[in-house]
Amino acid sequence: MAAAGATALLPAGTMGGLLSSCGEKPLSSGSPFDEVIDRGGTWSIKWGRATNGEIPMWIADMDFRTDPYVSAALRSRLDRDVMGYTSTPAEFIEAIASWEKNYHGYDVDKEWVGYAPGVITGINQAYLTFTSPGDKVIIQPPVYDHFKLYIERLGRVAVDNPLIFEGGRYRMDFEGLENLADDPKAKMMVLCNPHNPCGIAWDRESMRRVADICVRHGVIVVSDEIYGDVVLYGKKHTPFCSVSETASRVGMIIAGPTKAFNLAGISCTGFCIIPDKDKRERYISTIRNAKLDEPSVFTIAAMIAAYREDNTWLSSLKEYIEGNIERVVSFFTENDFGIKPLRPDATFLVWLDCRSLGMPQDQLMSFFKEKAKIIPSDGSSYGTGGEGFVRLNVGCPRSVLDDALSRIAGAFGK
């Protein structure tokens, strides 16, 4: 299960001339992200599934070291040898508020910001605060599967307003949303901004329309912005509550540095931004009553370090991810296997449209696993509209990505 094994599995020269004809950028010499790190013995969920020499490209964590500044902050906190009960310090809230302002141009009042015990747990606490069992929560599939999973586990009902895929682009179905929101049982909508798995950084106008529709029907919008820091190609992340006065009243943001800084294993790295006082007080009291309001010392140290001003590590990471995405896009453009990649605005995930292969989903998944020896995420797990797709996690060293692409080519007999 060692990640180091991924390239070791690659016979020298496997890429042959395949990628050299793709117009890809040469390996960026000396990029720290080129390092193949050994994840063996780190209890990695991702690599634990690769039991037969596959390259795991499913669950969304990256095979990179985290930001060295974050690691240094963790080490230094550990060196204090004191791990007692911990409260949320003012610097934590300040770091988040400054990050939102400096990185995303969203001027938040510090009062609006609070700790959230991870993004999914944070969203789950929103269901518990603002909905009752049997109430409906609107989601927009294909979308991150844990929304529906926990809506149902908590006895609420997930209702789908599927995204519309037209001309190679996704957009929201506002008419569908209006109809679903009109149901008195509909109490909440979960927006995925940017959207996983389709990689969309939602535009201001679409989110204004969401806010206008939801406010009319008394539906609260929870915006999951875990990928907000991974918006690529010089585009900007637009925090939902920043798009209009209405959005700031009807919405709340749950986000965290988990994805951008690869901190999933620290766990519970999250925060909320809730401009509306009444919602904020109710939400924070739910978190407190569940005793989820005590972040770990590592969460605090990591988040303050990650959200420092002038984080150049993150810029380099994003540049590297863009290079990987371009590699995938070029590869599938120049090798016409019938797989169409969607270039994401955000995330390190490439949504691959495999529908023209005409394979049923289980066959498609075994094609990748058994024949190509890579493990992408199953598109159908993201709900309506995910059938015929897979999601490829390209948060890995370029040599590993090249190995994966070469394996796909091999599986097609090339």
Ligand SMILES: Cc1ncc(COP(=O)(O)O)c(C=O)c1O
């Ligand atoms: C959209 C989205 N939200 C939340 C999460 C999980 O966040 P956390 O680990 O903080 O619960 C993921 C993980 O893949 C995700 O893709």
